[in-house]
Amino acid sequence: MADLSIDMRALVKRHGATLAVDHVSLKIRRGEFFSLLGPSGAGKTSLLRMLAGFETPDAGDILIDGQSMAGVPPNRRPVNLVFQSYALFPHMSVAENVAFGLQMKRVPRAEVAERVGATLELVRLSEKRDRMPGQLSGGEQQRVALARALINRPAVVLLDEPLAALDQQLRQQMQIELKAIQAQVGITFVCVTHHQEEALALSDRLAVMQQGRVMQVGRPEDLYERPENLFVARFVGVSNEVRGTLADVQAGEGSLLPNEVSLSRGIRVPVRAGLQSGIQVVMTVRPERIRVIPGHVTGADMNCLHGVVETMRYIGSEWQGVVRIGESVRWTIHASNATSGSRPVALGAPVSLQWNPGDGVVIPLT
Amino acid sequence: MNQSSFSVESAAGSRSRFAGFRLLVPGLLWTIVFCLLPMIVVLAVSFATRGTYGGVVWEFSLDNYRDLLHPLYGRIFGQSLLMAGMTTGLCLALGFPLAYYIARLPPRRQALWLVLIMIPFWTNFLVRTYAWIFILRTEGLLNTVLIQLHLISTPLDLLYSNQAVLLGLAYGYLPFMVLPLYAAIERVDPALIEAARDLYADRWSLFRRVLLPLTKPGMIAGCVLVFIPSLGAFLTPDLLGGARSMMVGNLIQHEYLVARDWPLGSALSLVLMLMVMGSLLWYFRAQAPQAGAGGGR
Numbered sequence: 308m309a310d311l312s313i314d315m316r317a318l319v320k321r322h323g324a325t326l327a328v329d330h331v332s333l334k335i336r337r338g339e340f341f342s343l344l345g346p347s348g349a350g351k352t353s354l355l356r357m358l359a360g361f362e363t364p365d366a367g368d369i370l371i372d373g374q375s376m377a378g379v380p381p382n383r384r385p386v387n388l389v390f391q392s393y394a395l396f397p398h399m400s401v402a403e404n405v406a407f408g409l410q411m412k413r414v415p416r417a418e419v420a421e422r423v424g425a426t427l428e429l430v431r432l433s434e435k436r437d438r439m440p441g442q443l444s445g446g447e448q449q450r451v452a453l454a455r456a457l458i459n460r461p462a463v464v465l466l467d468e469p470l471a472a473l474d475q476q477l478r479q480q481m482q483i484e485l486k487a488i489q490a491q492v493g494i495t496f497v498c499v500t501h502h503q504e505e506a507l508a509l510s511d512r513l514a515v516m517q518q519g520r521v522m523q524v525g526r527p528e529d530l531y532e533r534p535e536n537l538f539v540a541r542f543v544g545v546s547n548e549v550r551g552t553l554a555d556v557q558a559g560e561g562s563l564l565p566n567e568v569s570l571s572r573g574i575r576v577p578v579r580a581g582l583q584s585g586i587q588v589v590m591t592v593r594p595e596r597i598r599v600i601p602g603h604v605t606g607a608d609m610n611c612l613h614g615v616v617e618t619m620r621y622i623g624s625e626w627q628g629v630v631r632i633g634e635s636v637r638w639t640i641h642a643s644n645a646t647s648g649s650r651p652v653a654l655g656a657p658v659s660l661q662w663n664p665g666d667g668v669v670i671p672l673t
Numbered sequence: 674m675n676q677s678s679f680s681v682e683s684a685a686g687s688r689s690r691f692a693g694f695r696l697l698v699p700g701l702l703w704t705i706v707f708c709l710l711p712m713i714v715v716l717a718v719s720f721a722t723r724g725t726y727g728g729v730v731w732e733f734s735l736d737n738y739r740d741l742l743h744p745l746y747g748r749i750f751g752q753s754l755l756m757a758g759m760t761t762g763l764c765l766a767l768g769f770p771l772a773y774y775i776a777r778l779p780p781r782r783q784a785l786w787l788v789l790i791m792i793p794f795w796t797n798f799l800v801r802t803y804a805w806i807f808i809l810r811t812e813g814l815l816n817t818v819l820i821q822l823h824l825i826s827t828p829l830d831l832l833y834s835n836q837a838v839l840l841g842l843a844y845g846y847l848p849f850m851v852l853p854l855y856a857a858i859e860r861v862d863p864a865l866i867e868a869a870r871d872l873y874a875d876r877w878s879l880f881r882r883v884l885l886p887l888t889k890p891g892m893i894a895g896c897v898l899v900f901i902p903s904l905g906a907f908l909t910p911d912l913l914g915g916a917r918s919m920m921v922g923n924l925i926q927h928e929y930l931v932a933r934d935w936p937l938g939s940a941l942s943l944v945l946m947l948m949v950m951g952s953l954l955w956y957f958r959a960q961a962p963q964a965g966a967g968g969g970r
Contacts, residue, residue: 394864
């Protein structure tokens with residue numbers, strides 16, 4: 308494939324007795340913003356460090372632009388890393404930091420000066436070119452670190468938790484900026500993050516990792532709307548779940564007979580190919596797909612579960628609460644604050660939770 | 674309210690200043706008794722005259738300093754400066770890779786290496802220098818091994834040379850270089866080294882552009898700690914250099930203990946001290962601007 312930027316083939320990395328990276332194969336396209344998402348210890352940083360060349364795989368191979376990276380040291384790889392701590396050289400000015408890579412590659416002085424100017428323009432730091440890193444804010448340091456990588460026009464820019472050190476507001480602003488810069492330069496970005504919202508907002512595609520393995524790869528909407536396993540369902544967004552037995556599977560549809568909740572009829576669910584009646588499954592549905600209706604009512608075309616409001620908290624744009632269904636099932640609900648600031652349903656009140664059968668996702672229990 | 678709190682603060686300030694002064698007294702006393710008074714004695718003696726049978730005659734004269742203008746003394750001072758400079762350079766060249774290696778080890782291994790480096794200090798310096806005589810002399814360890822291996826047929830003349838003195842001095846003062854260098858390198862964020870490597874730096878560029886500027890204070894400290902004792906050394910040149918090499922330290926020792934010319938010895942000591950102070954001042958002044966620019970961290 309000509310437009311393949313990175314091809315990881317069955318990578319394995321052991322740290323002592325633990326398998327940090329467990330046979331990971333990933334293909335990343337040229338010009339793509341690709342994220343590795345997972346909790347700490349998922350192996351995503353090990354993967355990134357293997358791409359950069361700071362760690363050597365115990366097995367498998369990495370191809371960048373079709374070239375094997377086996378035995379290639381970090382300073383000979385066509386990749387540049389934006390460090391989590393930024394790792395700006397404290398004794399060099401902004402412009403000197405940005406020029407460093409080109410100077411090491413012995414690019415003529417005039418061209419270095421020109422490209423430093425253009426790159427600082429790109430990250431909007433032209434006025435700060437003579438400042439020392441210690442005199443910059445966190446967001447500015449982040450942009451210098453990015454400029455220091457971009458100026459080399461590498462095949463791939465690697466970003467290690469790029470926005471983790473920034474506060475919430477700056478973080479959102481930098482997300483937009485990062486995405487815009489990436490689109491402008493058209494370089495492949497590979498970003499490691501444990502922040503699911505950030506990964507969804509930034510990425511063209513992403514891989515969710517857990518304990519050294521890739522759990523699912525896809526576009527943000529694939530992962531959020533069609534999680535293939537419970538880990539992805541729970542890690543990417545909030546997952547409201549009910550366990551049960553799958554029944555009446557027919558033409559991509561079926562019904563779920565819940566284990567813990569007694570119902571007059573089954574929950575209607577979409578069923579993907581390969582799943583058969585009689586197996587144990589979990590159905591998951593996102594909070595924002597659920598309509599909360601006071602009182603115990605039934606909807607004609609909608610699935611419906613009855614419960615009692617346990618908690619409600621006001622977060623401004625909406626209400627978020629927990630509804631207990633039956634004895635032990637608890638679901639998170641979001642109620643829009645579009646009409647008024649008053650509490651939509653009272654604590655302890657009976658409510659009906661309704662959702663479209665198509666919004667449920669069935670995941671087989673293994 | 675603001676005013677009253679201000680006056681309370683300033684009263685507390687003056688009280689603490691007075692208390693601070695009282696706290697200074699022991700240190701001040703110590704400095705006067707053990708540092709300033711002996712220096713004054715040396716200064717006074719350097720302007721006195723030698724008695725016929727040694728001893729000091731309190732007769733003011735500038736003869737001691739006039740004697741120092743003799744080219745012989747100039748040569749010994751020059752030789753000493755050169756020797757101390759070369760020792761410092763050798764210690765830096767040997768000490769930096771070692772300090773870098775130790776600083777990049779896991780913490781427990783670092784402690785082990787630091788102890789290994791300090792172990793020689795538990796033994797007497799004289800004894801350790803004698804050990805070098807056994808290694809370097811004509812029938813010594815090194816010559817024996819080289820002859821056994823048929824690398825040489827006649828023993829090399831290693832002992833009693835300037836090279837032997839240089840080796841002995843570098844051996845003796847290497848830890849003084851390694852320890853401050855280690856402290857400086859250990860403080861450099863490993864991510865900076867990785868960043869340099871990621872940005873295509875080879876080993877030499879990594880050292881010159883990143884490690885050197887960031888560890889300069891440690892290097893200066895190490896150089897000062899090696900240069901000063903090397904300049905005044907007398908034991909090592911005496912044992913390993915024999916009659917062929919004389920440093921200021923030997924000369925001073927000779928004037929005090931053999932020639933019994935205390936006034937000349939005192940004058941020599943003071944000139945040596947001025948030289949050390951002068952070179953330190955020059956060094957710090959030369960480094961000051963860069964040190965200020967690197968203050969971002």
